[in-house]
Amino acid sequence: MLKIHPQHVPCVPFTTSTEETFMIWMKSLILSGKGCTVFDSNGRIVYRVDNYNRKYCDEVYLMDSTGKVLFTIRRKKFRLSKFWEGFRTFSGRVNDEDKNPGFEVRKSCRILRCDSICEVIVRLHGDQPCQHYRIESCPGKSTFKIVDKLGRLITEVKRKQSKSGVSLGEDVLTMVVEPHIDHSLVMGLVVVYSLINGDKGAAPIGGGGGGGGGEGSGKAFSVIDEFNSWRKQPALAEAVAAIRALAAVIRTSEATTMMELEIELKKASDSLKSWDTTSISLTAGCDLFMLYVTRTSALEYEDFNSAKSRLIERAEKFGEISCKARRIIAMLSQDFIFDGCTILVHGFSRVVLEVLKTAAENKKHFRVLCTEGRPDRTGLRFSNELAKLDVPVKLLIDSAVAYTMDEVDMVLFGADGVVESGGIINMMGTFQIALVAHSMNKPVYVAAESYKFARHYPLDQKDMSPARRPIDFGVPIPSKVEVETSARDYTPPQYLTLLFTDLGVLTPSVISDELIQLYL
Known part of the structure; x- marks a missing residue:
């Protein structure tokens, strides 16, 4: 503290x-x-x-x-x-x-x-x-x-x-x-x-306290409104939008002491995390921002205005680092994409799209197999983006992964979150694709920004915060039929080959060390 x-x-x-x-x-x-x-x-x-x-x-x-x-x-x-x-x-x-x-x-x-x-x-x-x-x-x-x-x-x-x-x-x-x-x-x-x-049932002295940040209509500043404003930029990740919003909290704060500012910042961070409690990257991004911005010994010896300026400077720097992460990953991954290769992708990942876009700009010749990505059909969106880049792309139904795996030279995933074990949490179907690729000796790569590194250690598929997504089968489903609506799964580290991050190209076993450095 x-x-x-x-x-x-x-x-x-x-x-x-x-x-x-x-x-x-x-x-x-x-x-x-x-x-x-x-x-x-x-x-x-x-x-x-x-x-x-x-x-x-x-x-x-x-x-x-x-x-x-x-x-x-x-x-x-x-x-x-x-x-x-x-x-x-x-x-x-x-x-x-x-x-x-x-x-x-x-x-x-x-x-x-x-x-x-x-x-x-x-x-x-x-x-x-x-x-x-x-x-x-x-x-x-x-x-x-x-x-x-x-x-x-x-x-x-x-x-x-x-x-x-x-x-x-x-x-x-x-x-x-x-x-x-x-x-x-x-x-x-x-x-x-x-x-x-x-x-009589209310919160006693120190018994837990009250609710969120209290920003509402008519207020001069709302961290949620600022967050939603940044989210309107389609190329900006949700976690980066949260980081930008937290930086704005420091700039607009009327606090007069470091304790007040730190409490205000903590309340804003909690409000953002509660906006979507299932988002691993959003929670990790807020936590890392709080650590990066406030972790400076200079704050102990400066007057409040100087300390606040230092916080704003560090907040802006962290925002810039986060924005550049995707480009850094794209550059680091180019050595692994070779001419004539076939890459299997799953879901819509901005960082994976940036990797493939950079490879196309570097005049590399490759083709992409893109899964449909049920239930929200993110694969359709991703294949449309690749077609705009004139990259040869083939759309697959999700159940055809094993059938086409012998054509694949590598699998490239994005990630909702990278956990302490070195595994990843990502869109439903990632785990089974990794299993098939591992059994057929195909390398599985993951492209993920460091602000998605989360302090979680799931032991199995059910050891995660539930994230549900409605599924439209196109026909009525009898009420007695139960439908699995989980939107993501966990892929253990033994099924992953390398992770492309803005911290470097890492093996899954190194992730825990990097997490210690980030959160220490």
């Missing part, structure tokens, strides 16, 4: 004479932990809740950035009612606390009201009278506020948005505290409110 505050963190006062704004990230900084992390307006960590691997518990510790305990918060139960008490600590250590609670929070039952109310009693030191607050919210909304007994606003917590109106997700909140209010007390109340919501 990027370093958020490389300098020494000074002591932060709990009360100020001006309005203060904090960012609450409902995630713990502890790996696999449950909790939340609070940043001030300068991007410094000021409060933490780390419950480690417990999703819900009866005792929570609110700490400062150094781990000093400020409040011990406990859930109490009296007969049928539940309430929470917060105990201030004296030395910052567990079990060294005031015997009397500093505050008490109870959930109010208001049958005729749709809003949610929590009554708060704050006990002050000495003979000072108790203060009464209320925590008010509306069901289904991320916004809630704390008011005093006269209805005056003390604190407002709402879902964080950038200046351009892009929401950062339901687990990233903004907390605005009025002047002369104890921030640590307010944060204790916010923690209790989250725990109360967790008790």
Whole structure:
């Protein structure tokens, strides 16, 4: 993770004479932990809740950035009612606390009201009278506020948005505290409110958080709209369109700290990956972009504007590398295409088309056998593109592969994804063609960009995210007849000869090493 505050963190006062704004990230900084992390307006960590691997518990510790305990918060139960008490600590250590609670929070039952109310009693030191607050919210909304007994606003917590109106997700909140209010007390109340919501089925402190990036109509920028805009370019791969869209997220971001920018970028990446959860190349492209862009030690020592410029520079560079990948593969594969050869292809692959187009431009004489590619008949599209290049092409029905394999000098596939084993996931029928070619000693080559290298290790054909595609047989199918609609299969590495990639010509056994280098 990027370093958020490389300098020494000074002591932060709990009360100020001006309005203060904090960012609450409902995630713990502890790996696999449950909790939340609070940043001030300068991007410094000021409060933490780390419950480690417990999703819900009866005792929570609110700490400062150094781990000093400020409040011990406990859930109490009296007969049928539940309430929470917060105990201030004296030395910052567990079990060294005031015997009397500093505050008490109870959930109010208001049958005729749709809003949610929590009554708060704050006990002050000495003979000072108790203060009464209320925590008010509306069901289904991320916004809630704390008011005093006269209805005056003390604190407002709402879902964080950038200046351009892009929401950062339901687990990233903004907390605005009025002047002369104890921030640590307010944060204790916010923690209790989250725990109360967790008790009734919502996400508790650190229990998982909210949804996607929240881009919608009327917003200044939407990563999905940007992605779809790039996808309109027919020569651009889906993963490259996602990479271009993520680069635009950095350029248009109104974040003021590296943590905000990283969270915004992560939310955008998750939104793109959820756009098509079955696309291996889309997921791999987003993951590799995040690693490439943020993996630079220079970010720890530069001011935010310089760091953001560096991220934009790396994002643009990664986009250019991805766009050039297809051309690099086409050049590297030319030594394997010889005059008079016959090449069998399956499905519609842009990188395979680029390989064959380059070979034709180099005045090489070859012919192509192209499978029909049921159920979407991608082979028909591919054969049309080859005909435009004046490349001799013959269209085959899928079941004629074994019949014509003795005419073939090599098989050339594209790939939806290249997995850790060195095998590939590709259009349905790839595996059986590779089996036939292997049994007849025909080389099987794969052309795939490195942004399709995915951290998957399928053990069999069913060990993949299902990708379905409707099939039209041209005649009615009885309801009792089951139809296999899987759109892709897995070809193990032992049936592949070489992979043509922008990283070089690789054997399947080398793929795992390259994946380690890419994702390390």
